[in-house]
Amino acid sequence: xxxxxxxxxxxxxxxxxxxxxxxxxxxxxxxxxxxxxxxxxxxxxxxxxxxxxxxxxxxxxxxxxxxxxxxxxxxxxxxxxxxxxxxxxxxxxxxxxxxxxxxxxxxxxxxxxxxxxxxxxxxxxxxxxxxxxxxxxxxxxxxxxxxxxxxxxxxxxxxxxxxxxxxxxxxxxxxxxxxxxxxxxxxxxxxxxxxxxxxxxxxxxxxxxxxxxxxxxxxxxxxxxxxxxxxxxxxxxxxxxxxxxxxxxxxxxxxxxxxxxxxxxxxxxxxxxxxxxxxxxxxxxxxxxxxxxxxxxxxxxxxxxxxxxxxxxxxxxxxxxxxxxxxxxxxxxxxxxxxxxxxxxxxxxxxxxxxxxxxxxxxxxxxxxxxxxxxxxxxxxxxxxxxxxxxxxxxxxxxxxxxxxxxxxxxxxxxxxxxxxxxxxxxxxxxxxxxxxxx
Numbered sequence: 001x002x003x004x005x006x007x008x009x010x011x012x013x014x015x016x017x018x019x020x021x022x023x024x025x026x027x028x029x030x031x032x033x034x035x036x037x038x039x040x041x042x043x044x045x046x047x048x049x050x051x052x053x054x055x056x057x058x059x060x061x062x063x064x065x066x067x068x069x070x071x072x073x074x075x076x077x078x079x080x081x082x083x084x085x086x087x088x089x090x091x092x093x094x095x096x097x098x099x100x101x102x103x104x105x106x107x108x109x110x111x112x113x114x115x116x117x118x119x120x121x122x123x124x125x126x127x128x129x130x131x132x133x134x135x136x137x138x139x140x141x142x143x144x145x146x147x148x149x150x151x152x153x154x155x156x157x158x159x160x161x162x163x164x165x166x167x168x169x170x171x172x173x174x175x176x177x178x179x180x181x182x183x184x185x186x187x188x189x190x191x192x193x194x195x196x197x198x199x200x201x202x203x204x205x206x207x208x209x210x211x212x213x214x215x216x217x218x219x220x221x222x223x224x225x226x227x228x229x230x231x232x233x234x235x236x237x238x239x240x241x242x243x244x245x246x247x248x249x250x251x252x253x254x255x256x257x258x259x260x261x262x263x264x265x266x267x268x269x270x271x272x273x274x275x276x277x278x279x280x281x282x283x284x285x286x287x288x289x290x291x292x293x294x295x296x297x298x299x300x301x302x303x304x305x306x307x308x309x310x311x312x313x314x315x316x317x318x319x320x321x322x323x324x325x326x327x328x329x330x331x332x333x334x335x336x337x338x339x340x341x342x343x344x345x346x347x348x349x350x351x352x353x354x355x356x357x358x359x360x361x362x363x364x365x366x367x368x369x370x371x372x373x374x375x376x377x378x379x380x381x382x383x384x385x386x387x388x389x390x391x392x393x394x395x396x397x398x399x400x401x402x403x404x405x406x407x408x409x410x411x412x413x414x415x416x417x418x419x420x421x422x423x424x425x426x427x428x429x430x431x432x433x434x435x436x437x438x439x
Contacts, residue, residue, distance in 0.1 A: 077281075
């Protein structure tokens with residue numbers, strides 16, 4: 001066949017008879033593409049060892065990082081090493097597998113995992129990377145991956161929970177990462193470790209996943225719901241903080257919009273004017289944690305947005321400082337969206353006396369007010385953009401008050417039909433049996 005190229009690889013189709021198909025390149029002997037019955041496309045190189053044995057080495061699955069040209073370079077490198085030094089890539093791979101550390105396997109997972117899971121969001125991969133860097137690497141990174149045991153995994157979870165990986169790390173000119181322990185962090189790190197080991201199993205790098213069977217911690221619930229009094233105190237406090245120049249108005253308005261919409265922090269921080277539909281009263285978010293969604297806006301939220309100044313930046317809440325040098329941005333069009341909301345919120349919550357309230361609790365509070373007003377969990381989930389009903393079920397316990405209100409309204413109507421006095425006075429009601437009862 002002609003030289004393997006992106007076009008020929010893309011056009012390659014599985015065999016209707018259920019057999020593997022091999023397409024070989026006519027310019028680099030031994031380099032080819034295997035197409036499985038399920039349609040997977042894998043680059044391979046066939047070669048003969050100095051002892052005369054024929055072997056097939058798997059380079060990798062088609063896609064990032066293995067494009068046709070990158071796979072060809074790898075195949076050429078393997079064949080050259082075989083000719084010059086007699087190096088058998090299969091034996092090298094076996095030796096590397098024996099010595100592969102957890103850190104090396106995790107790095108491979110971060111480099112090649114996205115090709116296996118193209119629908120996984122970049123933000124999720126960034127979270128995985130953070131867990132690997134902050135927790136998995138320091139505690140398990142040097143261990144041989146194939147020798148990792150369930151006991152090692154269980155000990156790892158305990159160590160993260162008690163804070164053995166806690167640290168305060170400088171991440172840039174003004175950046176800072178505070179790494180903490182806790183059962184929730186430990187459970188999430190366990191999930192990432194499990195994904196790394198599963199990846200290793202699929203690649204044939206480790207014999208089994210030692211995370212399977214180790215019971216993860218149940219994270220402590222961190223939900224906190226604001227009362228109307230606390231909402232008023234926060235808003236009044238932010239106004240004072242703005243007046244005394246302790247809180248930037250961009251950040252203060254971002255917090256106000258968070259309270260008025262129930263959006264996630266990332267959705268508001270990165271909000272662009274293009275996504276604000278004043279005519280239909282909504283935000284049209286092209287991307288979010290659950291994909292594209294439309295967020296309905298109430299009149300107060302629309303007014304807040306309408307009153308915001310337009311600086312020339314595409315972002316509703318633009319950055320006010322250049323994070324590299326700490327100077328004011330000269331050209332707003334060149335700056336990104338606001339950052340540092342967490343640091344600003346630390347000031348707000350201490351000033352307002354709500355130290356236990358997180359930014360995400362503003363979203364929970366929006367839902368709690370909706371539940372207290374009698375909104376159904378289904379509609380609350382729609383407003384918040386939940387894709388699974390069970391995510392919204394966390395607000396079910398807040399339905400006590402609305403249920404009582406339903407009971408009061410329903411019983412009130414029935415009482416009126418029965419001519420029962422619902423006040424402090426008592427009324428005698430005739431029962432169907434002819435007896436009389438004092439109520």
